[in-house]
Amino acid sequence: MGYLYILSEGERDDLCYDLVAERATGRTFERPADFRLRHGANWKTALAGGRLLLNRVKHWNEPQVVAVILAVDNDRAPEHPGSILPHPRPLVGHDLKKAARYPAVAKMVTDALGTDRDARPVKVAVAIPVEMIESWVLLLCDSNRPKLPLFAEASQASARAYYGTQPPPQLKDLRNAEAEAAGKSLDEYFWYAAEQDLDAVTSVSQSFKMFIGELKQWHIA
Amino acid sequence: MITHLRIQNFRSFLDAEVDLQPFSLIVGANGSGKSNLLKFFAAISGAAYKSDSHGNPSGAVEVGSPAVLHQPGWVIHQNGDQRPLGFRLTLDASDINGSVVNAQGGIMLTKALPWQGKGLPIFNINPDTVSAVETTVPKAHVKPTGEGTAQVLDALKNGDREDLFDIVEENFRRYVPEVEKLSLRTVENGKKQTQVREKGLKLPVPANELSEGTRLILCILTILHQENPPPVILLEDIDRGMHPRLFEYVAPLMRDIAERNKINILATTHNPYLVDCFQDQKDAVIIVEKKDGASTLTTLAKKLEGLDYETVDPEDMPLGTLWYSGLIGGTPKKLSGEVRH
Numbered sequence: 001m002g003y004l005y006i007l008s009e010g011e012r013d014d015l016c017y018d019l020v021a022e023r024a025t026g027r028t029f030e031r032p033a034d035f036r037l038r039h040g041a042n043w044k045t046a047l048a049g050g051r052l053l054l055n056r057v058k059h060w061n062e063p064q065v066v067a068v069i070l071a072v073d074n075d076r077a078p079e080h081p082g083s084i085l086p087h088p089r090p091l092v093g094h095d096l097k098k099a100a101r102y103p104a105v106a107k108m109v110t111d112a113l114g115t116d117r118d119a120r121p122v123k124v125a126v127a128i129p130v131e132m133i134e135s136w137v138l139l140l141c142d143s144n145r146p147k148l149p150l151f152a153e154a155s156q157a158s159a160r161a162y163y164g165t166q167p168p169p170q171l172k173d174l175r176n177a178e179a180e181a182a183g184k185s186l187d188e189y190f191w192y193a194a195e196q197d198l199d200a201v202t203s204v205s206q207s208f209k210m211f212i213g214e215l216k217q218w219h220i221a
Numbered sequence: 222m223i224t225h226l227r228i229q230n231f232r233s234f235l236d237a238e239v240d241l242q243p244f245s246l247i248v249g250a251n252g253s254g255k256s257n258l259l260k261f262f263a264a265i266s267g268a269a270y271k272s273d274s275h276g277n278p279s280g281a282v283e284v285g286s287p288a289v290l291h292q293p294g295w296v297i298h299q300n301g302d303q304r305p306l307g308f309r310l311t312l313d314a315s316d317i318n319g320s321v322v323n324a325q326g327g328i329m330l331t332k333a334l335p336w337q338g339k340g341l342p343i344f345n346i347n348p349d350t351v352s353a354v355e356t357t358v359p360k361a362h363v364k365p366t367g368e369g370t371a372q373v374l375d376a377l378k379n380g381d382r383e384d385l386f387d388i389v390e391e392n393f394r395r396y397v398p399e400v401e402k403l404s405l406r407t408v409e410n411g412k413k414q415t416q417v418r419e420k421g422l423k424l425p426v427p428a429n430e431l432s433e434g435t436r437l438i439l440c441i442l443t444i445l446h447q448e449n450p451p452p453v454i455l456l457e458d459i460d461r462g463m464h465p466r467l468f469e470y471v472a473p474l475m476r477d478i479a480e481r482n483k484i485n486i487l488a489t490t491h492n493p494y495l496v497d498c499f500q501d502q503k504d505a506v507i508i509v510e511k512k513d514g515a516s517t518l519t520t521l522a523k524k525l526e527g528l529d530y531e532t533v534d535p536e537d538m539p540l541g542t543l544w545y546s547g548l549i550g551g552t553p554k555k556l557s558g559e560v561r562h
Contacts, residue, residue: 007546034554035547038493045542048533052548055529 002065004029019194073132125214134171140193225311239518242505243479249509254516266341352428434467459488472498493541508551
């Protein structure tokens, strides 16, 4: 048994990350506390929250394993190793100004805990789905699907600007439709996704492959 | 002014202590015990002090309403134990201890409380009530909802305490600079409403047309400057109905009122924007949390120890956002259960 702390944007995300972590590591974890980012929080807030969470747990000297998942959506930011950029058409508005997220989180973790993963007092896995957790959930439910859209909802102004016309269903639209068609609540849909074949998704999603790789590097006996 | 508090065996508190500031903001999840902290002050406020001719405590005095002490003066913990209520207040650098000495809620005090049996209401101010038309009475006080504000102001203005009315008006002008004059208008025979003359306006503005924050400020000033004001002002949900932009203004105002008058103001909130206003007063935010079924009290400053908060830019993680995140506690448990098939 170990303690797992997840910093994410919502309970549904936690649900998915928790089960994926259990399955990838073959371990079950206690979840003594939840840490949450406010919806719409600045990306830098997520980075600061991750830093404070690591600060908090790294001094605990728990006899048990202490593990942390830092989860932030990529949201069309550049330079993620799993990113599907360059996009077929240029992004618009503030999407063009976004800084790279994965390198910033990785640097923050290294600054806080050092470069030697095995020597770290805390096991850390960085989950930065391209472009958001719904992408991973949709792929977990069907890894053979065609290329996924980039935006959360077709009704978003940024999606309309990107497509230049009424966008096709985007990630949350697809999630909602597929969950409804399956007769599942969104919680149930996320849970169902986390129960599916993880390896099948690592072969089609670089960002998911990196996350699973980091989980497996925890080497929890 | 109370600078330290220890509560034992009152409602959800088994044994909790914390330092208090002139204005303390109380945050925590629903059901954590925030309101119980206010109820503690209200409960003990009825206790009087009995002394013998040498000034030594001479006996227990029953508080006004034993029912508020929960199981007449006793807490029943979840393990079934009955434990007597006890408390210690550090007030003006000296301690006052209190303990329940009988099952009827009799409390023995080691020293007189400054409010000596007057009672402390818990204010849950409704701005609409503050601005209501009220029947004038010669002796009035502000009630927990803010009812009576116009009555008190009228009694001060037209009784023999115009000096106190002038202080309310002077402070009101200081905190709401648009205000030129505070007065009461007669609506009908024996009924009056507070009104304000604002700079640049020819006609006075009736209180119901003032902003909710302005009405809250007027009510608090009236509570403070009524005859026999409470030395501890207990405010439930201080941000209720208030625009978040006012918080930057109201938080220092409360602090200023409390410091100038050497009183304590304790206010509960769930609003992270209000917590943001305490960047330079981290010891004035009290986080209430349930641990093993019992409420605990910890200052935000204490919670930040070990978190190395200084390693992040405060603009990236304002205090309210930090509280919301759960990294310093005082947040609700999971709302939904896990979905396992």
